[in-house]
Amino acid sequence: MSDVTAAKGGGFSLQAVGTGVLVAFIGFSSSFAVVLQGLAGIGATQAEAASGLMVLSVVMGLSGIWLSLRTRMPVSVAWSTPGAALLATTGVVEGGFAGAVGAFLICGVLIVVAGLWKPLGRWVSAIPVSLANAMLAGVLLTFCLAPVKALAEGPALTLPVIIAWALAWRFKRLYAIPVALLVAVVAIALTTDMPAVTPDALLPQPLFITPVFSVGALVGVALPLFIVTMASQNIPGIAVLHANGYRPQPGPLFATTGVFSLLSAPFGGHAVNLAAITAALCAGEDAHPDPGRRYWAAVIAGIGYVVLGLLAGAITAFVAAIPAYLFLTVAGLALLAAFGSALTDAMARVEDRLPAVITFVGTASGLSFFGIGSAFWGLLGGLAMMALLRWRA
Template sequence: MGRFAGFSMQAASAGLLAALVGFASSFAVVLQGLDAIGASRAEAASGLMALSLAMGLCGVFLSLKTKLPVSIAWSTPGAALLATTGPLAGGFAAAVGAFMICGVLIVLSGLWKPLGRWVAAIPASLANAMLAGVLLTFCLAPVQAVAEGPELALPIILAWALVWRFKRLYAVPAALVVTIAVIVLTNDLPPFESAYLIPRPVLVIPEFSLAALIGIALPLFIVTMASQNIPGVAVLNANGYRPTPGPLFAATGLFSLLAAPFGGHAVNLAAITAALCAGPDAHPDPQRRYWAALVSGAFYVLFGLMAAAIAAFVLALPTYLIMAVAGLALLGPFAAALTDALGEAEDRLPAVVTFVVTASGLSFLGVGSAFWGLLAGLALYALTRWRGRL
């Protein structure tokens, strides 16, 4: 058997499902995020390709190295953060500089324990409130789509709701299928060219600025660690695996750093799709489940090689429909973040302040609202604790 010892069709099927769900449910969010911060269509396609290759190769590497079902995903909350941040002074090059700084911070969080402890010390209620504020704009998109084109948006939402009722995991892919069908039937599609099949990496020379550091790099680092990497470790622990988190974080940061010059914002440990690869549905034997993560990673690489065609198709479509699908995909994470943000009565008001300021879209001194929301929430949180000691 050699290298294929332990392989099973059950694990391979779970890996394929994880890749399909992970890619189909959120690639539209990634493209919208890159487009919002000033990426051209070619740069957005390159970013999608870089992220797909990075998370696929990183997942294969870590699963082979640890023999654990380590699943990797792009930072969906991070992409939503980009969409709410908007263009920076310095353009997309400044955003790429921020991506690289974020990658370095993730590496350091894995290698230098104090940084990891500082991130863990951020109150979970405030981190989740910031995430909920970032996601709110997307979650309003389905409603706005109904107002803009009810005859097109309502079938998509109906398909999502019906499938969600019976099989929640397939709800967003089903909505995506209906979206594609609606678009094919009602729109003139762009002419397909064979050149779309050729991967086209676009190297962006990064620029570094304080505004990009504060407005993108730090919030992107925090939401990626707090809402993806740390929960990703928790999913592995819940399924009986006890990896040392530091090396996993450092590896995702390194692959994020490699993807950044080509437009990729960040990759991290998967949380939702990780359960598909690490749970008993992947295989009854826990020692053979790592094959599910290997197969998932291989398919992410395949999807990355098709990214030019996918991006060319999506970016030529009506924006409000793509935003609607992205919003449906993020309703679950939004509900979870808001619930966790408001769970502790003592922290509720600081969390609400964080959420409101973040959701406001406030931009001050060139820095986006996510940073100011977290800063405002931390200030009130500290004041609450200080008053409590008087």
């Protein structure tokens, strides 16, 4: 707990409501395309991807509400966007999407253990930052190339989206992806027959997927997903809260997001975690001048995520009807900033640069061996090179 905690309680405010609604819209619209692409990339059908998107949005909303009300701090929870990008580059694993669900369950268990058992949390923190960021950059590269490729495939639809994104980024970065998404929707409405949305599509349709467990999915999906989620989401999420004066105990927060990840996994959800960017909105002065009342922004954002999640079927049906390259363009633009940040941090230390390059290239290659994806092999190669260089030194 910190000097800023609202242990004595804080009142509800319209300012916090406005911030919470904005956070829910931005958090959902800026990365749902990445989540759908990740689930489809690892073998989910349209119905399974819709179920995964729905349950992820609902559980991240519920967990954010629970943690914020329990701690009286603005604890914002999000789905693992880098984790979804990892899934898209991993490809179908042994057992198909059911095998991926088994990996999601194992990842959730690891997150819970990392929160409850301090040695595991320390081991994750001990992974060199340069290599963790290099792995993340390698995962994101394929997505970030999508807007460039889309220009060749459909310039008439792609170029307005990219221009709108660039202009919005210039004046208000936070709105860049929602603006790009809005322009994409308008472009589709003007040039494509909009899909008919049946009443059934508006109803939540969670699908239970019986998990299949395999060594390949454990090593190639569960472990990289766990590392990416912890290193690029949970740890930065705690840092954002600290930067705004809040001092929660990290372990219980990690464990809670792990439990909610476990609840979402059988229905196709890969992982939820502490948010970073949207957390800064909820924890900052825009939510309320009084730090003790800002937690209401995270509560309202959680409610917004639950509502948006219940509409996942209609959203997925719409996405399935639009040109794939336009869908990938929005997803790629959403990840450009994260890619730049990860690559910069990966190459920051001169002595770690070669191992980081090996990790980046190995991960970006997309190759798999023995059913294990490239993210694991890239990280393993970087660690081996780093150990060799330090041994020689």
